[in-house]
Amino acid sequence: MRIGIIGKGRVGSALAVGWRAAGHEVQLGGRETSPNASEIANWADVVVLAVPFAALESIAQTIIAADKPVIDCTNPIAMGPDGMGLAIGHTTSGAEQLQAKLPGAHVVKTLNQVGAEVMADTTGFAHAPVQFLAGDNEAAKKVVASLLVDLGFEPLDAGGLSKARLLEPFALTWINQAIAQKHGRDWAFGAMPRTVK
Numbered sequence: 001m002r003i004g005i006i007g008k009g010r011v012g013s014a015l016a017v018g019w020r021a022a023g024h025e026v027q028l029g030g031r032e033t034s035p036n037a038s039e040i041a042n043w044a045d046v047v048v049l050a051v052p053f054a055a056l057e058s059i060a061q062t063i064i065a066a067d068k069p070v071i072d073c074t075n076p077i078a079m080g081p082d083g084m085g086l087a088i089g090h091t092t093s094g095a096e097q098l099q100a101k102l103p104g105a106h107v108v109k110t111l112n113q114v115g116a117e118v119m120a121d122t123t124g125f126a127h128a129p130v131q132f133l134a135g136d137n138e139a140a141k142k143v144v145a146s147l148l149v150d151l152g153f154e155p156l157d158a159g160g161l162s163k164a165r166l167l168e169p170f171a172l173t174w175i176n177q178a179i180a181q182k183h184g185r186d187w188a189f190g191a192m193p194r195t196v197k
């Protein structure tokens with residue numbers, strides 16, 4: 001599969017490593033590099049947005065991703081009086097706002113709930129790290145779920161795109177543990193069904 005990643009920072013680079021290792025063709029692009037965001041989105045079967053939340057506005061004006069899955073890795077993080085929080089929530093989400101800006105695309109919210117280090121290497125855990133995904137297009141979610149498996153995650157369907165309102169705060173739960181609670185970045189959430197009762 002051709003995966004076009006816009007944003008070649010920590011998340012974009014990590015995902016490129018994992019998907020190339022799984023045999024996918026990956027193109028990475030940044031702000032002022034060639035290929036640019038529009039070229040990457042045209043080339044790709046699946047587009048990944050691994051950029052600061054604030055950059056989505058301009059990127060959505062640049063790319064056309066008609067009928068393509070668009071993975072939204074971003075988190076609408078803002079600093080408030082109590083420290084790091086979310087700029088929006090409850091009645092909308094970053095992913096829903098992105099979908100409104102890219103009406104022909106199939107936005108899927110995922111890969112926002114764990115640190116880039118785990119995205120690059122999911123080995124060494126007692127259980128596959130979980131990654132929830134939310135989106136309104138079932139076919140797009142199926143494609144994205146298989147790409148999550150290729151990275152070593154257990155994909156769990158969270159439902160329609162409005163469930164991104166749950167997944168964006170969930171990312172803050174990871175960040176809070178990693179930074180404020182000083183657990184570091186080398187851990188992930190796992191879903192553990194009871195096997196013995």
Ligand SMILES: NC(=O)c1ccc[n+]([C@@H]2O[C@H](COP(=O)([O-])OP(=O)(O)OC[C@H]3O[C@@H](n4cnc5c(N)ncnc54)[C@H](OP(=O)(O)O)[C@@H]3O)[C@@H](O)[C@H]2O)c1
Nearest residue numbers: 007008009010011030031050051052053055074075115116
């Ligand atoms: N870091 C994590 O562990 C982590 C985990 C989960 C989710 N996230 C989310 O993932 C997103 C990316 O995080 P990151 O840590 O990878 O950030 P990062 O290391 O700062 O990388 C961001 C990348 O986006 C590029 N960029 C910025 N504006 C752009 C534009 N208008 N067009 C194209 N590219 C643009 C930057 O290019 P330049 O180099 O030109 O500035 C850079 O390559 C954020 O929304 C973050 O909240 C991060």
